[in-house]
Amino acid sequence: MAAEVSMRGITKRFPGVLADDRVDFEVEAGEIHALMGENGAGKSILMSMLAGVYQPDEGEIFVRGERRSFASPLDAIDAGIGMVFQSFKLFPSLTIAENVVFRSEPTKRGLIDRAAANRRVSDIAAQYGLAIDPTQRVDSVPVGVLQRVEIVKALYREARVLILDEPTAVLTPQETERLFDVLRALKSDGRTIILITHKLGEVMAISDRVTVLRDGRNVAQLVTAESSPAEITRHMTGRDVDLSTPPPANPPGEVVLDVRELTVAGSGERESVSDASLTVRAGEVVGIAGVAGNGQVELAEAIIGMRRTSDGSIRIKDRDLSQSSIAERRDGGIAYIPEDRHAVGSAGTASAVDNLALGHHRSAPILQRGLLSRGAMVEHAKRLISRFGVKIASPATAVGTLSGGNLQKVVVARELDYRSPLLIAEQPTRGVDIGAIESIHRELCEYRDAGGALLLISAELSEIMSLSSRILVMFEGRIVAEVPQAEATEALLGLYMAGHEPDEPHRPGTFAALERRTAQKGAAQ
Structure with a gap:
């Protein structure tokens, strides 16, 4: 046949x-x-x-x-x-x-x-x-x-x-x-x-x-x-790939991101983010897990300034940025890999040269005597394209013509190159191949070991569990649990993500009690 x-x-x-x-x-x-x-x-x-x-x-x-x-x-x-x-x-x-x-x-x-x-x-x-x-x-x-x-x-x-x-x-x-x-x-x-x-x-x-x-x-x-x-x-x-994550080179340092009682209004009666508090320290990766639509994106957008908050505070080191503009927050030390690489993370009709220069155009070597240096922009793009293995015909190619994974590499390369004290990374490896995942994870670990504070939001629990020192779980806009990496399992995180919230924040040894409560709920139903 x-x-x-x-x-x-x-x-x-x-x-x-x-x-x-x-x-x-x-x-x-x-x-x-x-x-x-x-x-x-x-x-x-x-x-x-x-x-x-x-x-x-x-x-x-x-x-x-x-x-x-x-x-x-x-x-x-x-x-x-x-x-x-x-x-x-x-x-x-x-x-x-x-x-x-x-x-x-x-x-x-x-x-x-x-x-x-x-x-x-x-x-x-x-x-x-x-x-x-x-x-x-x-x-x-x-x-x-x-x-x-x-x-x-x-x-x-x-x-x-x-x-x-x-x-x-x-x-x-x-x-x-x-x-x-x-x-x-x-x-x-x-x-x-x-x-x-x-x-x-x-x-x-x-x-x-x-x-x-x-x-x-x-x-x-x-x-x-x-x-x-x-x-x-x-x-x-054409080679063996190792996705194991090296442990942090140093213990966490000072608090870089301090979010207190942050609240973001939703489209209906329920708030998108409700009374969320968290910290991320220098040299630390804090992961946020949750089923899509439970406030993770809104939390990230509120921190970067893309979404208005109705209550709470946001501090980067000693600076209160709660009322600051997006540009002021970026200048204050935040880099951002957005979930939507097309609509938010890039300008599709612009070249890789222009996309990779965004944000870097305000300082040397790209800004020279008040003017943009096209030669410096091209060299900057070539360096990042080579470092992150972006498959592209030339730096002058419009990024909208790239595959999803290669466009993701462009966005990740640009944001990591800021060397900001805080990096918020939403779905940093979504749609990329296993070789690129290995490369991006390595870059994120190098950022962490250089003293960067990383807030990681990912739908891939394996990614959250391998990279994060601490894992926060969000459900219906609230942070319902904080789990140390050593105690995190997909089963445990999945229970929290499904709304089986304990009576108090997660502590060592509470998994068995959580399973018992879940079984009791099922029997009652």
């Missing part, structure tokens, strides 16, 4: 970049196939050609043995191929059902039949365990629901092959498990899943086979059950 999808000798060039170089890629019907590689290895570009977004310069595409050529995503979906992109393609002001049926609306007497659309979307969602309300507006639902909407949208158009690009990058662990249940149900129904991801644990848990790209070439095709994370990593990077 012919493969469900076969791509042969696929080559794609962009100005100054050979994205894919004679790539062969084959997927069997009814399998979950992982496509892996470092940032810029050509994964998303290869799948975008299969989905009709780009056309290959060379090579052939076969779907169920028939040679096909896709001039647009509409051509690909007609052939049964749908792609869910990292950045969702949805209309915020429309309902879920309206987004799903757009351009393929059911009609009745010449008019759009909204009731039929709602029923059809509900039926598809129920069939595969995708919990969505078709009548909700897209701009009112969390990101995990948006992921499901994109999948339903592809299934509504009868996609037999579903391509998911970094589908868990913005999902909580619980949402990831629900997504995997959906993918298994799709596989049981005979659908074919292609999963672009950097997360080795997920690949080992969900995939049947793995294809690895490196520098635009196919370097390995593996049966997942017969492989290992170490083997896949070696194919991806």
